[in-house]
Amino acid sequence: MQSPDLEISSPPTHTLEPQQLASGKNGPQILPSNSEKLDHEDNENNSGLLKSKEMFDFSDLGNIRVWRNASAEFWAAGVLTFMVGASVALTSNASYPFPSIFIGFAHLPIIGLLIVAIGPISGGHLNPIVTMTAVFTRVLSFPCGLAYIACQTVGAALGGALLRSLCTQKTIDTTSLGACVFENTMFSVGSAFIGESVIAFTIAFVVHNVALDPKQSKEFSLSVTAFVVGATFAMVVWLSGGINPGWPGAGTNPAKCFGLSVGSGNFSHHWIAWVGPLFGTLTYAIAYSLMSPFHNYPKKQRKDSLR
Numbered sequence: 001m002q003s004p005d006l007e008i009s010s011p012p013t014h015t016l017e018p019q020q021l022a023s024g025k026n027g028p029q030i031l032p033s034n035s036e037k038l039d040h041e042d043n044e045n046n047s048g049l050l051k052s053k054e055m056f057d058f059s060d061l062g063n064i065r066v067w068r069n070a071s072a073e074f075w076a077a078g079v080l081t082f083m084v085g086a087s088v089a090l091t092s093n094a095s096y097p098f099p100s101i102f103i104g105f106a107h108l109p110i111i112g113l114l115i116v117a118i119g120p121i122s123g124g125h126l127n128p129i130v131t132m133t134a135v136f137t138r139v140l141s142f143p144c145g146l147a148y149i150a151c152q153t154v155g156a157a158l159g160g161a162l163l164r165s166l167c168t169q170k171t172i173d174t175t176s177l178g179a180c181v182f183e184n185t186m187f188s189v190g191s192a193f194i195g196e197s198v199i200a201f202t203i204a205f206v207v208h209n210v211a212l213d214p215k216q217s218k219e220f221s222l223s224v225t226a227f228v229v230g231a232t233f234a235m236v237v238w239l240s241g242g243i244n245p246g247w248p249g250a251g252t253n254p255a256k257c258f259g260l261s262v263g264s265g266n267f268s269h270h271w272i273a274w275v276g277p278l279f280g281t282l283t284y285a286i287a288y289s290l291m292s293p294f295h296n297y298p299k300k301q302r303k304d305s306l307r
Contacts, residue, residue, distance in 0.1 A: 100241025186246025196276025
């Protein structure tokens with residue numbers, strides 16, 4: 001069953017309506033809108049992925065439905081940034097002995113609930129890493145990706161600014177509100193770039209294969225997807241936060257990093273929070289192109305590969 005809210009208007013077939021609710025063996029599922037077109041055994045050329053012309057059709061930016069979806073990303077990114085930054089401020093004020101564990105696992109309910117909340121509207125990206133992955137793997141058009149990332153970034157800036165108004169200057173100075181900054185006297189710029197890239201690749205690998213891939217996403221319900229994605233972010237924040245005392249851990253979300261930098265006024269090495277994920281997601285997209293289930297094989301070989 002499709003969500004009634006998604007039937008307000010009919011967008012061009014190549015414009016991302018990132019996800020729809022559908023019924024499957026596991027109950028209501030959150031799937032790409034073109035998932036019903038996929039028939040891997042009968043039509044090897046119908047992958048459900050966007051073609052080159054569709055990927056760069058800027059007429060998508062004139063579609064009100066795209067901006068409705070992007071507006072959901074705006075508000076969700078603002079809430080995410082505010083809540084994550086608040087969890088960082090809390091660890092400082094309460095003197096938690098292992099702040100990365102608390103902050104990491106705070107991501108699980110925050111991200112999980114936001115995915116459930118806006119998943120049926122926009123797909124619940126919340127994060128330029130997810131959007132970059134969707135674009136690079138041809139699930140989302142480039143213009144739609146730009147709209148999403150712009151709204152995520154502005155929304156995160158709003159969330160960071162609101163958080164600043166609630167925190168003391170001491171808390172801001174001590175924690176930078178969780179902005180993605182580090183001391184390069186203890187941790188090199190090159191190491192930070194590698195860390196951000198590897199973590200972004202990990203996030204892209206899990207999120208794409210669980211939530212974005214038109215074939216794989218049919219296997220998971222919305223609640224399972226929200227839990228898996230939230231748990232992934234929780235684990236990478238927790239684990240990366242303890243690698244080196246000069247590095248607070250991977251940013252995991254460039255828009256969130258920007259918003260918290262706006263809130264704290266600290267933009268030290270902020271570019272790494274964007275360039276690292278860009279490199280990591282692009283690397284994943286290249287790897288995915290080699291292992292994609294949508295490769296065209298001779299019919300017999302293709303059937304064997306699907307067994």
